[in-house]
Amino acid sequence: MLAPCTMTARASSPDRWDERIARAGRLAERYPAAADILTFYGKLAGYQQSLAARWAPAENARASTDASRGFRFEADATGLTDRVLEATTDFLAWLDEAAPPGLADAVVEMRRLDRSAWRAVLDDYLGRRGSETAAPRAPRVFVVEALLQPLAEQLAGQRRPPADRLTPPPATGESRCPFCDDRPLVGVLREEGEGAKRSLVCGLCLTEWPYLRLVCPACGERRFEALPVFTSEQVPGARVEACDTCRGYLKTIDLTQDGHAVPCVDDLATVSLDLWARDQGYTRVRSNLLMT
Ligand SMILES: [Zn+2]
């Protein structure tokens, strides 16, 4: 199906959630194979939107922040973890009605967990965040991440990292979110002059930061011959940017092809590219919220 081809920090706002929900609806019509996942995501984004509205930015002051790393989850984040734990019960009740069949059984089991069990899940998630690979995500990880995401995005919107964290780093090692240190969910190509520039989008707080076009964000490889790019005529707005050194891949959403794309939503719609990349032996740099 695929053939080789040659080769901004953003704040949260109600409009952004509306944009994601609307995009999920449009893409569900365009990609029937992904319609179920997109329909569920649209409902989930509506739920996350209501959480974001409840967790007003001014009330997030208790979460730990510092000038050099944006915000931190790992230390002194009692206010943040309490909010997530308090939201778990209602979210599971909502999931009981809204979850797709594959998740419904897990929801029944998860509703039996008490607060201390969820705290352990959350601590584990925060401790290992970004270190997981594309292995199937446990439903508990989905629950924690779905609740953290709106809060993380709000916190990122309140803070601006130092300018030197928003410039492409010397290309060694992997690239992490300048706010929360998570791994990139997808890449984004935007028009710049005669060509396109690439940014990376954080898997948790959805912050976008600039990154070099021809460097693997997982291992820092920059030899052209080790970085194949694959595109598909069936999925014109997205591409697989692989690395033959670490065998990782980043899916990149091409906004020069479709300026209406919403990277975190278009990622869900183009799951066929992930299936193809896995068949080739590549591992995604970071899985998305719904990937199982
Ligand atoms: Zn982040």
Ligand SMILES: [Zn+2]
């Ligand atoms: Zn690599």
